Amino acid sequence: MPSIDVCYSPELLHLYELEGKAVVAVDILRATSTMVTAFAHGATDIIPVMQLEECRSYAEQGCLTAAERNGIKAEGFDLGNSPFAYMNGQVQGRTVAITTTNGTRAIRLSEAAAEIVVGAFLNLEAVAQHLRDLQLDVLVVCAGWKGKFNLEDTLFAGALAERLHGEFAFENDATLASLYLYHAAKSDMVTFLRQSSHVRRLENLEIHKDIEFCLQHDTYSVLPVWKGDRLV
Numbered sequence: 001m002p003s004i005d006v007c008y009s010p011e012l013l014h015l016y017e018l019e020g021k022a023v024v025a026v027d028i029l030r031a032t033s034t035m036v037t038a039f040a041h042g043a044t045d046i047i048p049v050m051q052l053e054e055c056r057s058y059a060e061q062g063c064l065t066a067a068e069r070n071g072i073k074a075e076g077f078d079l080g081n082s083p084f085a086y087m088n089g090q091v092q093g094r095t096v097a098i099t100t101t102n103g104t105r106a107i108r109l110s111e112a113a114a115e116i117v118v119g120a121f122l123n124l125e126a127v128a129q130h131l132r133d134l135q136l137d138v139l140v141v142c143a144g145w146k147g148k149f150n151l152e153d154t155l156f157a158g159a160l161a162e163r164l165h166g167e168f169a170f171e172n173d174a175t176l177a178s179l180y181l182y183h184a185a186k187s188d189m190v191t192f193l194r195q196s197s198h199v200r201r202l203e204n205l206e207i208h209k210d211i212e213f214c215l216q217h218d219t220y221s222v223l224p225v226w227k228g229d230r231l232v
């Protein structure tokens with residue numbers, strides 16, 4: 001039986017073996033939720049990059065560019081990191097180059113894996129089904145916040161573990177803790193996360209509706225997968 005494990009921060013990735021594994025990169029608030037939304041609204045591919053300047057340079061190749069730092073849309077880019085900005089037809093048929101504070105970093109630092117998929121509550125079942133089909137050991141890579149643990153990515157790991165219960169082994173404390181937290185939170189995740197750092201950060205920026213949206217389960221069936229230098 002394949003296994004599932006959880007890396008709580010990209011800074012801890014050096015402790016894990018990526019080779020031969022399927023990584024699920026997750027940044028619930030909001031990067032991977034936004035990427036899933038962008039694909040669901042017609043984006044053809046997404047190029048996640050770590051630096052603002054690199055992202056900006058993709059405009060010359062006809063890409064839409066998107067950037068967020070500290071929760072705020074960076075100046076001079078077409079899009080920020082709110083999923084709602086990707087629902088108005090603008091991304092239909094387009095390539096989006098995107099950089100965010102933590103989410104794009106989690107994806108790029110996972111490149112040694114055999115497979116990288118982008119996960120969110122929004123496409124939870126699509127991710128679970130893909131992992132059942134793949135039958136590789138799974139590592140959920142949480143984006144966290146600037147190297148630190150966060151609750152919302154951990155809850156996603158718990159939700160995925162719940163979906164894969166009985167089909168994947170999870171004999172490690174990180175997955176068990178994620179599952180226990182998810183069980184405690186799942187009946188009302190908005191309330192559970194109210195005191196969490198990033199929810200408070202987003203609320204301070206008056207970003208309210210994104211939070212509830214990103215916590216919805218199985219809204220989309222899209223599955224962004226890493227191919228070469230981008231998500232398709």
Ligand code: 3SL
Nearest residue numbers: 029030031071100102103
């Ligand atoms: O950290 C990130 O990558 C972002 O998702 C953060 S934010 O939700 O856009 O503030």
